[in-house]
Amino acid sequence: MTLSETKQDTDRERRGAAVPLLELKDLRTYFYSEEGVARAVDGVSYTLLEGETLGVVGESGCGKSVTALSVMQLIPIPPGKIVDGEILFRGKNLLELTGAEMRKIRGNEIAMIFQEPMTALNPVYTVGNQIIETVMLHQGLSKLAARDRAIEMLSKVGIPSPESRVDDYPHQLSGGMRQRVMIAMAMSCGPSLLIADEPSTALDVTIQAQILNLIAELQEDTGMSVLLITHDLAVIAETADHVAVMYAGKVVEYAGTPELFERPRHPYTIGLFRSLPDLAAPGQRLPTIPGVVPSAFHFPSGCRFRTRCSIATDLCARSEPPLAKVADSTDVHTVACHHLAEAQTL
Amino acid sequence: MSNRNGSPLIEVEGLKKYFPIHKGLFSRHVGDVRAVDGVSFRVGRRETLSLVGESGCGKTTTGRVLLRLLEPTAGRAVYRPDPGSAPVELFELSQREMRPYRRDLQIIFQDPYASLNPRITVGNTIGEPLKVHGIAKGSALQDQVEDLLLKVGLRPEIANRYPHEFSGGQRQRIGIARALALRPKLIVCDEAVSALDVSIQAQVINLLKDLQEEFGISYIFIAHDLSVVKYISDHVAVMYLGRIVEQGTTRQIFEDPRHPYTQALLSAIPKPDPKERRRHIPLEGDVPSPIHPPSGCHFHTRCPVVEDRCRVEFPATHDLGDGHTAACHLLGQQA
Numbered sequence: 001m002t003l004s005e006t007k008q009d010t011d012r013e014r015r016g017a018a019v020p021l022l023e024l025k026d027l028r029t030y031f032y033s034e035e036g037v038a039r040a041v042d043g044v045s046y047t048l049l050e051g052e053t054l055g056v057v058g059e060s061g062c063g064k065s066v067t068a069l070s071v072m073q074l075i076p077i078p079p080g081k082i083v084d085g086e087i088l089f090r091g092k093n094l095l096e097l098t099g100a101e102m103r104k105i106r107g108n109e110i111a112m113i114f115q116e117p118m119t120a121l122n123p124v125y126t127v128g129n130q131i132i133e134t135v136m137l138h139q140g141l142s143k144l145a146a147r148d149r150a151i152e153m154l155s156k157v158g159i160p161s162p163e164s165r166v167d168d169y170p171h172q173l174s175g176g177m178r179q180r181v182m183i184a185m186a187m188s189c190g191p192s193l194l195i196a197d198e199p200s201t202a203l204d205v206t207i208q209a210q211i212l213n214l215i216a217e218l219q220e221d222t223g224m225s226v227l228l229i230t231h232d233l234a235v236i237a238e239t240a241d242h243v244a245v246m247y248a249g250k251v252v253e254y255a256g257t258p259e260l261f262e263r264p265r266h267p268y269t270i271g272l273f274r275s276l277p278d279l280a281a282p283g284q285r286l287p288t289i290p291g292v293v294p295s296a297f298h299f300p301s302g303c304r305f306r307t308r309c310s311i312a313t314d315l316c317a318r319s320e321p322p323l324a325k326v327a328d329s330t331d332v333h334t335v336a337c338h339h340l341a342e343a344q345t346l
Numbered sequence: 347m348s349n350r351n352g353s354p355l356i357e358v359e360g361l362k363k364y365f366p367i368h369k370g371l372f373s374r375h376v377g378d379v380r381a382v383d384g385v386s387f388r389v390g391r392r393e394t395l396s397l398v399g400e401s402g403c404g405k406t407t408t409g410r411v412l413l414r415l416l417e418p419t420a421g422r423a424v425y426r427p428d429p430g431s432a433p434v435e436l437f438e439l440s441q442r443e444m445r446p447y448r449r450d451l452q453i454i455f456q457d458p459y460a461s462l463n464p465r466i467t468v469g470n471t472i473g474e475p476l477k478v479h480g481i482a483k484g485s486a487l488q489d490q491v492e493d494l495l496l497k498v499g500l501r502p503e504i505a506n507r508y509p510h511e512f513s514g515g516q517r518q519r520i521g522i523a524r525a526l527a528l529r530p531k532l533i534v535c536d537e538a539v540s541a542l543d544v545s546i547q548a549q550v551i552n553l554l555k556d557l558q559e560e561f562g563i564s565y566i567f568i569a570h571d572l573s574v575v576k577y578i579s580d581h582v583a584v585m586y587l588g589r590i591v592e593q594g595t596t597r598q599i600f601e602d603p604r605h606p607y608t609q610a611l612l613s614a615i616p617k618p619d620p621k622e623r624r625r626h627i628p629l630e631g632d633v634p635s636p637i638h639p640p641s642g643c644h645f646h647t648r649c650p651v652v653e654d655r656c657r658v659e660f661p662a663t664h665d666l667g668d669g670h671t672a673a674c675h676l677l678g679q680q681a
Contacts (some may be wrong), residue, residue, distance in 0.1 A: 059543035060514070174632045175401075204400035204570060206629045209614040231543060234573075234616035257620045275548035277577035278618050286552050286577070289545040292513050 027085035055240030128166035361421035383588035456537035458517030469505030515546035594670035
C-alpha cells in the first residue's frame with residue numbers, strides 16, 4: 001500500500017466514521033449583573049466533526065461568540081459563569097479540567113482568531129515575539145528554533161518577506177496582514193480545532209476572499225476542524241460543511257450546508273434568507289423579519305422567536321420547542337419549531 | 347434613471363481632496379494624502395448613486411467634501427435645487443452662504459452609536475435642525491418631530507428618551523429622522539446600513555426606499571457591501587485610490603463590468619448559494635498607500651492583466667456607450 005492510498009483510506013475512514021471532535025451538550029453561560037441575569041447561551045448543543053467546518057450563524061447577541069469563548073474558557077468570571085452543560089473535546093469534558101490542564105489545550109490544540117486583529121495583537125511586541133512566545137510555551141522550542149518557526153508560519157500564511165516582517169509591530173501591518181499574523185499565531189502549534197470568530201468581517205471584500213481561501217487551504221493541509229462564527233450567510237455558503245443557526249441563546253436549526261440553503265425549515269432561518277438583498281429583485285421590497293432580537297435579560301416564554309414569528313400560536317408561548325430531527329430529511333437536519341408544516345408555506 | 351438627461355441635482359467635476367502631511371520642527375509640508383484625486387459624477391433627481399470601493403479609496407471623503415464638511419482642494423460641484431433653478435457653485439460659497447443649502451444636503455453616518463449625542467433626547471436630536479433653521483418651534487415643532495418618528499417607523503412617545511435606550515437599528519432610524527427633518531433633496535448615506543444585522547438591515551433599506559419614493563430624495567450611497575449596492579442603486583461609481591475607475595448603471599456595472607478592478611471586486615463577493623461555491627480569483631496584496639500612489643494606473647500593482655504602459659501612463663476614461671465609462675488602457679485597444 002502506497003502512502004497516498006493510506007492517506008485516502010484515512011480520509012475515507014474519517015468521513016465515513018464521522019468522528020466528533022467537539023460536542024457541546026446543553027451548554028449554558030450566564031452573565032450576572034445589576035440588571036439581572038443575561039442568559040447569553042442557554043442550552044446550546046452541537047457537534048463538530050473531525051476535519052469539517054461548522055458554521056455558526058446568527059445576529060448580534062444570539063450567543064454565537066459567547067459559545068465559542070465558553071469552549072476556550074475565556075469567559076470573564078465574574079460577571080460570567082458557565083452554569084451548566086458539557087464541552088466534550090475528543091470525548092473529554094473541558095469543564096472538568098484544572099486551569100493548568102486547560103492552558104495546555106488553549107492555544108495549542110484549540111486556537112482562536114478574532115474579528116478585530118488590532119485589538120487581539122499586543123501593540124508593544126513585534127509580531128514575531130508574539131508567535132515565538134506561543135511556540136516556546138506550548139512546544140518547548142528554544143528561542144532560535146521558535147523564531148525559525150515564526151518565520152515559517154508567516155510565510156505559510158502568505159506574508160511577503162517574512163524574514164523582515166517578523167520584526168514588525170502590529171501597527172506597521174495592514175488589516176489583512178494582521179489577520180494573517182493572527183492566523184499564523186493560531187496555526188503555529190498545529191491545532192486540531194481553529195475557532196474563527198468573524199475572521200473576515202472587518203476586512204474589505206477582496207481581503208476577505210484572501211483570508212477565507214487561506215483558512216480553507218490550511219485546513220486542507222492539516223486536516224484541522226474549523227468552527228466558523230459569522231453573521232454572513234454568504235460566507236457560510238462558501239465555507240461550511242454544516243451550519244448551526246442560533247437565535248436568542250439557542251440553536252434553532254442545524255443541517256448540512258446544501259440542505260439548509262436549499263430548504264430552510266425554521267421560520268427564523270427562512271426570514272433571514274428572505275431578507276438578503278442578494279436574492280431580491282431590484283425594485284421589489286425586501287421581505288423583513290419584524291421587530292428586534294429580544295434582550296438576553298427578558299427572553300419570551302416558550303419559543304423565543306414567537307414574538308417576531310407570523311405563524312406563532314398559543315402553544316409557542318406555552319412550551320419551548322425541542323431541537324428535533326426533521327422527519328422527511330435524509331440529512332442530519334434538526335429544527336426547533338412546533339409548526340414545521342406551516343413554516344413550509346411561509 | 348429617467349432624469350439622466352434632464353438637469354441633474356448635483357454635478358461634480360474634478361473633485362480633489364488632499365490632506366497635507368507635516369513633519370519636523372517647523373511642520374514642513376512633506377507630502378499629501380491624495381484621498382480624492384479628481385473624481386467627476388452626477389446625481390440625478392430621485393436617484394441613488396452608490397460609491398463603492400475598499401477602505402481608503404476616498405468614497406467617504408468624497409461624500410464629506412460634497413457637503414463641505416471638509417474643504418475641497420480642487421474641483422467644482424454644481425447644485426440645482428429644482429430642474430429650472432439657477433445653478434449654485436457649492437464650493438465657491440462661504441460657510442455662511444452655504445448655510446441655507448445645508449437644509450437640502452444631509453448625511454446619515456455608519457455608526458448609530460457614535461452619531462447621536464447620548465445626552466440629548468431623541469426628540470431634541472430630531473428637532474434641533476428645525477429650530478436652527480427657524481422652521482418650527484413650540485408645539486408645531488413637537489408635532490413635526492412626532493410626524494418624523496412615525497415616518498421612520500418609531501413610536502412618537504419615544505421623543506423624551508435617550509439614545510442608549512435603543513438598539514442599533516432603532517438608532518439608525520433616529521439618524522434618518524434627523525436627516526429627514528429639513529426635507530432634504532440629497533442624503534449622503536455613509537455606510538448607513540453596514541453596522542446592522544441582516545434582518546434589521548432589510549428594514550432600514552426598505553425605509554430608505556420608501557422615503558425616496560415619498561419625498562423624491564436623491565441618495566449618495568457609500569458602501570462596501572456590494573449586494574446592498576446592487577439592490578438599492580440606480581448608478582454605481584467604483585473607486586480605487588481616490589479615482590473613479592468605472593461608472594455606469596447598476597446593470598452595466600454588475601452584469602458587464604469592464605475594468606479589471608471592478609471584475610475582481612465583484613468576483614470577491616461571496617454568494618449565499620453553496621452550489622456556486624468556488625475558489626475566487628482573489629486580488630493579490632493590499633490597497634497601496636494614497637501618500638505614494640503607484641505611477642500610471644493606480645491599480646497596476648494588483649492588476650491581473652497589467653501591461654508595460656499601465657505602469658507609466660495614466661489611463662484615459664473610455665466611453666463604453668450609454669453612460670458606461672471605465673478608465674483602463676486595455677479598453678482603448680479593443681475599440
